[in-house]
Amino acid sequence: MFLETPDSNKRSKGWIEVICGSMFSGKTEELIRRLKRAQYAQQKIEIFKPAIDVRYDEEKVVSHDANEVNSTPVPSSANILLLANDVDVIGIDEAQFFNDLKTFILAIETTDTIVYVAGLDGDSDRKPFGQVLEC
DSSP: OOOOOOOOOOSSSEEEEEESSSSSHHHHHHHHHHHHHHHHTTTTEEEEEEEEEOOSSEEEEOOOEEEEEEEEEESSHHHHHHHHHHSEEEEEGGGOOOOTTTHHHHHHHSSOOEEEEEEBOOOOTSSOTEEEEEE
């Protein structure tokens, strides 16, 4: 019989969910839906997007059907770790544009933070694009 002491199974309460798919598949829409649910549950949230993504708005995450949420544009995912203090939920849109996403995931996975990552899983030729599939 194997018994675990309470301290031997220290696990974080957080998790990482990846929302991936092709263009126009509803990734951002799903990210916004999950973040709004977290807000409704009175969780403290922070939303980030790559600073280079200025298609619809320089600061907001905007879906193709015009749903939007305020966000913080950052040049790299390392900035997310610096800016997301004492939050329950982190949302990341267009994650394929972060070259250091895997480093961020390794740093955040031991915390109690819930992370929603939305991004393309491949390019138009179905080849891997960015680090989203490595999450």
